[in-house]
Amino acid sequence: MSTQVLFGQLLVGLINGSFYAMMSLGLAIIFGLLGIANIAQGAFYMMGAFFSWLLLRELGVTYFYALFLSPLIVGLIGAAVERTLLRRIYKLPHEYGLLLTFGVLMFTQGIFIYIFQTAGRPYPVPPELAGGYNLGFMFLPKYRAWVVVASIVTCFTAWYTLEKTSLGRTLRAATENPALTRAFGVNVPALMTFGFGAGVALAGAAGVLAAPIYTVSPIMGADLIIVVFAIIVIGGMGSILGSIVTSLSLGLLEGLAKVLYPQGSNMVVFVVMILVLLVRPAGLFGRER
Amino acid sequence: MAADALRNRTNLILLAVAAVAALAAPFLFYPLFLTKVLCYALFASAFNLLLGSCGLLSFGHAAYFGAAAYVAGHAAKAWGMPFEVSIILGVFAAAALGAVFGYLAIRRQGIYFAMITLALAQMIYFLAVQLPFTGKEDGLTSIPRGRVLGLFDLDNLTVLYFTTLAIFVGALMLIHRIIHSPFGQVLHAIRDNEPRAISLGYVANRFKLQAFVLSAALAGLAGANKAIAFKLATLTDVHWTTSGSVILMTLLGGLGTLLGPFVGALITVALENYLADSGLPIQAVIGAIFILCILLFRRGVVGEAHALLDRLHRTTGKSHQG
Numbered sequence: 001m002s003t004q005v006l007f008g009q010l011l012v013g014l015i016n017g018s019f020y021a022m023m024s025l026g027l028a029i030i031f032g033l034l035g036i037a038n039i040a041q042g043a044f045y046m047m048g049a050f051f052s053w054l055l056l057r058e059l060g061v062t063y064f065y066a067l068f069l070s071p072l073i074v075g076l077i078g079a080a081v082e083r084t085l086l087r088r089i090y091k092l093p094h095e096y097g098l099l100l101t102f103g104v105l106m107f108t109q110g111i112f113i114y115i116f117q118t119a120g121r122p123y124p125v126p127p128e129l130a131g132g133y134n135l136g137f138m139f140l141p142k143y144r145a146w147v148v149v150a151s152i153v154t155c156f157t158a159w160y161t162l163e164k165t166s167l168g169r170t171l172r173a174a175t176e177n178p179a180l181t182r183a184f185g186v187n188v189p190a191l192m193t194f195g196f197g198a199g200v201a202l203a204g205a206a207g208v209l210a211a212p213i214y215t216v217s218p219i220m221g222a223d224l225i226i227v228v229f230a231i232i233v234i235g236g237m238g239s240i241l242g243s244i245v246t247s248l249s250l251g252l253l254e255g256l257a258k259v260l261y262p263q264g265s266n267m268v269v270f271v272v273m274i275l276v277l278l279v280r281p282a283g284l285f286g287r288e289r
Numbered sequence: 290m291a292a293d294a295l296r297n298r299t300n301l302i303l304l305a306v307a308a309v310a311a312l313a314a315p316f317l318f319y320p321l322f323l324t325k326v327l328c329y330a331l332f333a334s335a336f337n338l339l340l341g342s343c344g345l346l347s348f349g350h351a352a353y354f355g356a357a358a359y360v361a362g363h364a365a366k367a368w369g370m371p372f373e374v375s376i377i378l379g380v381f382a383a384a385a386l387g388a389v390f391g392y393l394a395i396r397r398q399g400i401y402f403a404m405i406t407l408a409l410a411q412m413i414y415f416l417a418v419q420l421p422f423t424g425k426e427d428g429l430t431s432i433p434r435g436r437v438l439g440l441f442d443l444d445n446l447t448v449l450y451f452t453t454l455a456i457f458v459g460a461l462m463l464i465h466r467i468i469h470s471p472f473g474q475v476l477h478a479i480r481d482n483e484p485r486a487i488s489l490g491y492v493a494n495r496f497k498l499q500a501f502v503l504s505a506a507l508a509g510l511a512g513a514n515k516a517i518a519f520k521l522a523t524l525t526d527v528h529w530t531t532s533g534s535v536i537l538m539t540l541l542g543g544l545g546t547l548l549g550p551f552v553g554a555l556i557t558v559a560l561e562n563y564l565a566d567s568g569l570p571i572q573a574v575i576g577a578i579f580i581l582c583i584l585l586f587r588r589g590v591v592g593e594a595h596a597l598l599d600r601l602h603r604t605t606g607k608s609h610q611g
Contacts, residue, residue: 098346107579230405
């Protein structure tokens with residue numbers, strides 16, 4: 001096989017891995033804070049892509065503005081969902097959170113399919129990022145390089161915010177012990193709304209980044225979220241850096257499989273999940289909770 | 290005492306009404322619609338056995354339903370197996386799959402259990418997309434129905450309905466028996482307090498796995514029956530939306546009740562039939578019902594009815610004493 005093909009697929013793998021990383025990071029924040037395994041994360045990813053497409057088509061808002069605007073809209077919708085729906089089930093077992101967000105996923109996806117049908121819509125690569133570099137062993141499209149850099153910066157920013165800033169400390173305190181955090185005068189319910197909004201905005205941002213690479217379609221998020229769930233089972237939600245590393249390596253592994261054994265490439269993550277369950281049931285970086 | 294006697298009498302009356310309704314139904318409604326309801330009711334009952342009795346939320350029950358549909362369909366179509374053998378092969382396939390997936394999934398608990406079952410089921414979906422014998426996007430079509438017991442032609446829709454009814458009632462009696470057996474009591478104990486059940490000497494994981502395999506096998510029975518009845522096994526049968534809709538049926542009807550899954554399946558199938566002609570977005574409506582059901586109506590139709598009857602019984606019981 002040519003090195004062109006190999007590195008090309010590895011790059012695609014790295015890109016997918018960075019989408020996985022942003023998705024699972026958002027899921028980890030939400031699960032830590034709200035105890036909800038947000039399967040609707042797939043719908044928010046899809047909305048991120050769709051809003052950027054709509055902003056461009058209807059209002060002429062270009063890519064770089066959409067990169068901030070679209071996740072913001074997604075985050076606000078998320079905050080509204082948290083306020084109106086999720087807030088009512090915090091006292092119930094975690095399973096109900098999964099089921100409720102599953103309803104949100106079905107509803108949102110159903111509405112988008114109703115309006116836009118399932119066919120994919122192309123989103124043009126922004127002109128600033130068109131073209132690419134010839135690295136000798138492979139051709140590197142500028143946009144793909146940008147996606148990897150942008151998502152790694154996003155993940156690093158999220159990690160830095162959570163671990164090193166006072167907002168992050170408050171969020172972690174609320175995750176660890178909401179009652180006590182509240183007793184210190186922190187408005188925990190508002191924090192939870194913010195946390196859910198921020199978590200789904202990460203998915204929205206991944207959607208915007210994905211739009212020029214994959215076509216924009218109402219069903220783009222549902223299959224992705226299942227893979228991300230498997231990645232979370234593999235990595236566990238205990239460590240942020242751990243889940244980023246897991247996501248990127250599984251993306252790369254998928255890329256490698258596309259070259260070596262294309263028929264099985266979409267099953268690689270699930271096979272790894274099975275192996276991890278057999279060897280280290282708690283997950284690579286995980287602790288049960 | 291008075292309340293108990295009253296409850297027994299209510300149950301008997303209900304049973305008689307159900308029997309008459311089941312016998313009269315094919316003459317009042319389209320038998321194929323009723324057959325569909327029964328297949329999904331059995332599917333939801335199988336799911337309910339796992340979630341209601343054992344507290345395990347499987348998000349991938351479509352895998353067992355769909356795998357059995359494909360296996361039974363293939364056996365009937367390609368191998369020319371009789372109806373009964375095809376169904377049994379489907380059930381065995383689902384049980385074997387359930388044993389493997391259950392073994393993997395019970396290694397984690399709670400929300401992770403659900404995620405694992407969902408991911409494993411997605412593997413089956415991908416396999417169904419790629420394997421040669423599933424017919425890919427088209428699915429397995431025009432599966433021959435054959436004859437039940439070699440005698441009665443299943444292409445007669447009334448025969449088909451009563452055969453499916455017999456399978457459904459038999460399975461429901463089996464489930465009833467399982468839940469009220471010592472085995473079922475241990476499942477309840479594990480559901481309510483797993484550490485305590487373990488400390489009492491029960492190997493919780495073994496019981497969970499057994500419940501999982503039973504549930505998968507019954508889901509397979511439903512899937513195999515559906516494939517033969519509708520002469521069709523498709524990717525929809527193994528898709529995650531099917532896993533979701535069986536959860537909805539169970540919740541809507543009443544989690545942990547014997548008749549709930551049937552009621553839920555009836556409502557959902559009727560609704561889907563109605564929506565298919567209306568031009569409304571089916572998936573969005575189902576999603577909205579899901580949300581409302583979780584927020585406002587967690588006991589489901591049968592659960593609410595039970596609660597209402599209990600209240601009635603308590604008040605009449607008291608008036609008898611007084």
